Amino acid sequence: MSVFNQSRSRVIQIIFAAVFIVIVAQLINLQAFSPKYRLAAENNAIYRKVIYPDRGIIFDRKKRSLLENTIMFDLVVTPAESRGTDTLTLCNLLNIDTTDYKKRMREIIFKNTSVRPSVFEPLLTPELYAKLNENMYKFPGFILSERSARTYPYSIAGNVLGYIAEVDTGFLRRHADEHYEMGDYAGMTGLERVYEKVLMGQRGIKRLIRDNKSRLQGSFENGLFDTAQIAGKNLYLSLDVELQQMAEKLMTNKVGSVVAIDPKTGGILCMVSAPTYNPNYLTGNQRKKHYGELLLDPRLPFNNRALGNKYAPGSTFKTVSGIIGLTEGVINEHTTVTCNGAFEGCGTGKPKCLDKGVFNFKEAVAHSDNTYFSTVYKRILDQSRYGGADSALKVFNKYATTFGLGHKLGVDLPSEKNGNLPLSSDYEKKYGKKWYSCNIISNAIGQGEVETTMVQLANVMAIIANKGWYYTPHLVDSIEGGDEYNMLDTFKIKHYTDKNIPDSIFDAVQDGMQAVVDYGTAAASRIPDIVMCGKTGTAENYSHGIKQQDHSFFGAFAPRNNPRIAIAVICENAGQGAWAAAPIASLLVEKYLRDSIKGKERQDKVEEFAKKNLIPRLMRLAMNKMDSLKQIKENQLLLQQRIDKEANDTIDNEDGTEQENAKPAAPKSSKDAAPKTKNTAAAILVNEERKNKKTFRTI
């Protein structure tokens, strides 16, 4: 019966088999020879949750914590689950209006979908947290999620500690091979930046399974492949909290810097860049506002003046030129130079000297005699044995370099400046090939092209105190659990100045510096019963060719026999060294050596200097301008509010039916017209301000 076409039954079976073979071949291809699909499935389904470790804590020399971690709370929302939220109550608590609420929700959904949790309000204040916590049952879909934040119990040393912030794309690009991810926090400045590796710790990874909408379903393989997080290591600084506090107090309403070093270790005892800022301003939910304010401040509070600015050091540099002169034998301790009012060696009558008379080395230091050191400098450069001024300058620079000048010291903070030791080539450009000593004579008294940072100046004081050696100034003394990355090794190397300088020369300089405090230029800053050696400096400076008030410098160390502190202070545009810098330095030295200020008179002096306002004139002008700008804006706002209020009042008085017509009446048009002119004025002011800001930077 079924013989008909039976051979085709085979054909059909062959077709079946052939198709199944093709399918199996493709399956073998997919399942046996395409490992990419396994990876793709893992990428799909496995969510790597980063567990952040606690950042390391930073302690001072007496193990008091300068910064700590606290738990702060974010208000986090999953928009898809937030239906039924009491929006009005939430808006009232957060002090926003409902349109703002809707706008934020839209943004969140746009950025991060509606099924994933996103931060609605970051870093809540404790009060707000408490209020929200009570009412959370009214807000389904919202949760309070904790996160670690920095807090600064003493509110000091903002410039030294630096801050952490969320990494941006630029940061990620620069640190491409350090495994940062969007949303990570990293140290941006200060110690937080330099010791980022140490403080950060090691992130943990938790592997979770997620579904096609990125909702988490549970742990992957019961956490078999998870890694635990390792907390960041703590840092122990050489910084002294009390000294730092007092230094910041004394430097309020001044622009300048204080650096104090322990000469025996190179450990920095305090480092202030005034004006400073309260580091607590840069945590919490007001961070953005404060950050903007600080950024716009014409006094540039984010600039660490202790090592980020270089200054012509003024007469404090005479110590260095004196030592070189003595070492090179162009003078000895008994050499005398007469000053009749000015240095006559170059015939220009410059520089002038303050006290007339005959000075030996000690007296010349004590009274900061310009003529004496100009003579010394001229003699060095004119020494025929060097064969010309340029080789003489090289000899001078060689000495100065061993004093840590003209190059970065290697302090463990970012953006340290080199300072400047001028080279012969610099002068060839300016004066031609045949320049000679008189062209550059002002270097002798620290007024020429020689520039130092304040850390370099403090370090010079430490070198003189130690009689010829120093450790690189540094903040971090030790790292808890060991220095894994060998970051502190360079601070254990003892640097020596030129070996030719005998102790007797340092003794001579110390004699002079002691005399400065005992009866010389800084006699008013003498500390009873403590032998302090110091040197004042008064540096002329110009802004855009206009002479400004002098910078006030003071460098010192104490006690002379067993030096425990070397200090350098600058108050910008505060006049002579003895007026501002020297008293501040002397109070700080006493505070450090005695733990307190002795005597009513000196205690009053602390308060007096803390209150003194020595902000440079130009900055004061710029600040006033900014304030008045702000005032204008506020006035405008007030005006507008008042006009609105009046408009509303009139509407209230009239019949409800007329409301529609009443609204766009006269007051509105006047409101629009009036502030417009003011706005243009404001814009001009902003431009001017920017110009001014530049001038400050060039000071």
Added chain:
Amino acid sequence: MNNRNTSISQGIDWVVVWLYAVLVAIGILCIFMVEYKPGTDWMQTFIGGKTNYSKQLIFTGVCAVAAIFILLADSKLFTAFANLLYAFGILLMFATFVIGKSINGSKSWIPLGGGFNLQPAELCKIFTALALAKFFSRQETDFSKLKSQIIGVSIALAPAVLSHFQHEDGLALAYLSFFLVLYREGLPPQILIIGTTFGILVVATLILEPNTLAIILTVIASITIYFLRKSIKRKKNILLLIISLWILAVGIQRFAVPYIFNNVFECYQSTRIYSMVGKDYDCNMNHHKSKGNEKPARKPDDYNVRQSKIAIGSGELFGKGFLKGTQTRGKYVPEQHTDFIFTSLAEAFGLLGCVIFLGIYLILLNRIIRIAERQRSTFSRVYGYSVASIIFFHITVNVCMTIGLFPIIGIPLPLVSYGGSSLLTFSILIFILIRLDADRQMVLR
């Protein structure tokens, strides 16, 4: 299903019944893998009737009842009602245009009330198989004649044409499987060969650059002429044939294929076919576009295939294990419980599981062919081949779609995919065959 009394179990092919039971069980297991959530009491959800695997279990029960009814029925019933049922089916399909309900964009469902919907095109597979068997079993049918061939093809393709107008092209495609039956019953093999060649040419057109393909075709023609040069000397007609074939092929490649994609297929279908070979289709060329009622094609149109391939590929040789498939648990594969059910199996049990699973299907198909061949009556044989062809076609298209060898069309995996309609259809198809086979000594007309 093995607890039936002896009176109806006589002559029943138990191998097919067992294979059927195994496949349905695998299906429920796969749906369970897709739906499973850790932490739920699966015993309770199985009985609860809320989840899909529980529903599938209920459908299985319904199918068992239907199967018993079929086995209790008289075989003559099917021959007697074949034409009537076919007419009824076609009528129902026309009815959908009037009272039809639109589900997922295709107006091919008739609401039955109580939340149940009937898809006549699905049922029509059974009716068409019966009608075709009836047609061949007529004594006056001589399939070597062109008239009979045309009638046979018309019976098979009439529901397909109607399905196309219901926008159910997947179902329409399923009716092409009847060509295998027609072939078995004497349709000239040239039709299958030409059909296959045409298919290869279409795929080649999609993959290759038009000019490259034209050159390849020319080279093939030249080589053929070269090798056949002696025959050509004897008969000039061969040369003519080769040249006309060459012109035809180039014509198809140049004009016919673009025409089909731009004018016959809708935008989303063309996009799917193009995306299968890894290309983008520009919908602006599609004339359906101008109607403006199409939704713009979603950009990641190959998302389904990609996720499906990831699921299958990540299963590797031995699979991730029962309920451990991450793609399945994360619901990455859309429609995984229906059309993409194969992926959950492939992910959990790997290549080994797939080969065993496909082996079961192959054994079932071979068994059905053997059953068909041992029939004394043409009716039963043609029907048997129809069943085998339909099942084979479904498996091929469905599995090829999940592994990226075929564009995506909504065709379920027989007996395994979730869905009452489809399960019931295949159950009825198979059990009618079993019933007919039990009476294989009878000559049915």
